[in-house]
Amino acid sequence: MKVVAIVPAAGRGERLGSPVPKALVEVRGVSLLARAVSGLLDSEVVDAVVVAAPHDYHAEFVRELAPFEERCEVVVGGHDRSSSVRLALESVPPGAYDVVLVHDAARAFAPGAIIRAVVDTVRSGAPAAVPVLPVTDTVKVVDAAGVITATQDRGALRAVQTPQGFTDAVLRAAYSARLDAATDDAGLVEQLGEKVITVTGHPDSMKITTAFDLAIAEAVLAPKEEA
């Protein structure tokens, strides 16, 4: 079964506050982009990668990914994450791959074991698979004035990571249908009524969103990866 990974990397990283797009930010001399792409290719279950780049950084992303050029294509992304995934998916010929992963460039330290677990779950017959972790904080619902209106049952909540894996047909159906906006790809597939299976995620797959997250990556994640 052939596997392609789509890497949405066209975000600006406003919450990080970097002068360059977040994917080009380096941790110990290697960009998040290069780390995310090499992590996928090194997992030994991914045949090819399609990266969505900011429109004004396409050439720079191609240069950054030159070491992977035989198995990596760069397309121009869109105005939000979903449109970047859609544009990357459009560049993949339908049916050319059995499994499509979608993996944030911002989750640059996802362990190979998690990538393989997601792929294996789809290969075993699931339409979709996502890595998740239990929620460790108590989660409240608040109204517009900041007053709590409900407390969620934490036991039933999970924090969702990437890579998320889908059969080619299911992901294309989700991106072809007129659905409500979703913050992840599984959120679209759920609206089709397809079953999304969870696998156990990993703290190292954290999303680098803020300067604090970057500091954790510098201090904890990169040294582990390079050991």
Ligand SMILES: Nc1ccn([C@@H]2O[C@H](COP(=O)(O)OP(=O)(O)OP(=O)(O)O)[C@@H](O)[C@H]2O)c(=O)n1
């Ligand atoms: N127009 C966009 C917006 C986001 N992404 C990608 O989606 C992933 C998850 O998004 P997030 O971490 O929230 O990144 P940004 O949108 O860049 O962050 P911010 O909201 O702080 O600007 C990232 O790899 C990001 O590059 C994308 O491909 N296209």
Ligand SMILES: C[C@](O)(CO)[C@H](O)COP(=O)(O)O
């Ligand atoms: C896809 C995702 O990483 C799953 O947790 C997340 O939803 C992306 O976050 P964003 O801030 O909405 O881009």
